Amino acid sequence: MSDQMNMENKIVQENLTDAQPAGASAPQPEEAGKELLRIEDLHVIYKTDEALVKAVNGLNLSVRTGETLALVGETGAGKTTTALSIMRLLPQRTGSIPSGKVIFEGEDIRNVSDQRMRQIRGKDISMIFQDPMSSLNPVLTIEDQISEPLLFHNSSMKKSDALERARELLEMVGISRERSREYPHQFSGGMKQRIIIAIALACEPKLMLADEPTTALDVTIQAQVLKLMKDLQDKMHMAMIMITHDLGIVAQTCDKVAIMYAGKIIESGTVEDIFNGEKHHPYTTGLFGSIPEIRKKTRRLHPIDGLMPDPSCLPEGCAFHPRCPYAQERCRQTMPEPVVNDTHVVLCHLFSDKENETEGKK
């Protein structure tokens, strides 16, 4: 436990020393965290025999220490691909990054050696996958699986110390240490996801990528896991990218939101900008209109017409225009420039000049 405390102190100190220069130039001085990850104009493609799939098309985002960014979007929006590019885990034969930068603590992940990448993975950045059932090794005990990253990243660590630390981590995620020698199939879905969280946290990463961590879980268990993740994040002062399609989870756990559509972030801002602000991208408005509200009686939902575009032949101009109720001629031709309003950024022609501003409504 003392290791962890030292680590925490170290991170806090780093923040204190870095906070001043960053705070002086940053637009929001209340955010003391320094920039941990910055993605600039990222493009990711998958090449298959039949088609060239453009999964991510010019994505920009940044994450500061200690904050949680929600990456929201539907199936095929490119959320998981973005996470895999950060981890450099894109399928080697088909996936590639033709352009863009993924800068983690000053290092461009695209250019580091495989050996260096193995050091970063699991130690500085770790990832929680969606399906807890298939991301554990069925033939290893859970204490072996939790201690594996510890032993890999600390060559001086003794096996017995690593196992002891694994048991501490288990207790931290709410599983009794007596069960540390059991195998994954002996645990329920919620507990498996806790074990995965324990593995991901073992080396106290600076950044955690959580890819739909609770989608496979029941609501009461989801609430437990979300609370656990939030508590541990606060304790370790870790940054997190929460990939989800559930706007409820976003409102309850995140600080910033980036909404993805067809491989691009079409709207981003703080949670207040997205949930309480005005002037939203029509896709965001559609997403909100699609969820049945639990507090109000709505007789009819207002879904977005049509389907996600095929990423192997994206429409010209704004990729959302075929489904957009406000689409104009220029939406079909040119991609809109970002419209920045303090922390709130929207990529939509509706807001790119004054006369159109009144048309966009939530």
Place this chain on the structure above:
Amino acid sequence: MTAPLIETKDLVKYFDTPRGPLHAVDHVNISIRKGETLGVVGESGCGKSTMGRTILKLLPATSGEVYFHGENILLYNKQQTYGLREKMQIIFQDPHASLNPRMTVSEIIAEPLLVNRRAKSKDELEERVFQLMETVGLAERFVNTYPHELDGGRRQRIGIARALALGPEFIVCDEPVSALDVSIQAQILNLMMDLQEAEGYTYMFITHDLSVVKHISNEIAVMYLGQCVEQAPSDELFENPLHPYTQALLNAIPIPSLRPEDRLHDVIKGEVSDPIAPKPGCRFANRCPFAKPECTGEVIPLKEVSEGHFISCRLHS
């Protein structure tokens, strides 16, 4: 008040396991009136799908009675049961696994019509298939495609068209939108509600998503470990949840709003206990923050606390 279309009396379904009987559905009494929707909510393993399938006789019941139009269908012979299939249908959760990958869209939709000899000629069959596709919003150009070529929402529309083919009265919807994205989910929910309005279908809507169930249901039954713990009209249940489990479920939903009163709070501890040989008494007692000694020991019957609002809990008896 009209007589219920579907009613169960002490419906029981146990599965034999090496460790003893698994209590999947344990003395459940529900009733659904014609043209209405009963939402069944609960977490995985609470027996909601098993209940749906037992009512449809897709699984044999261990004991109990299921009434359809006032007749106990569990006493029906094989011949009578086949006749029942035309009137009772099911829409499955996974639109990929529930469609035969080697059949085209038109073959899948035409199959129930062929089996029941509903079409006199090939043309009539084709016309009926196109009609059904139009009803569920599938464009004609998909008629000869295979399920794998379509996205989840369109696949689910095929499943719905197949269920509607014979003009059923009662449809069990087993998590029909859980595998879909929110915007597609909303399209399918609207479709199902429009169909109900137009044709008067009666639904039993099984889901784990409380906001979906609130949206679509007239009545809601909350299940926990094979038992129905609370049943009430939809609005009443959400405004005035009485069972501690229902309250816990409602509190656990992350609400897309930043208001302080919508924050996630009071997260319930523990997990669902073993459905094999459960202890007598309230099955939620081991997780319940209000549990008292008298909660265990004997069966707690469902009690009507206000009109149409039933609950099985010692706190309210």
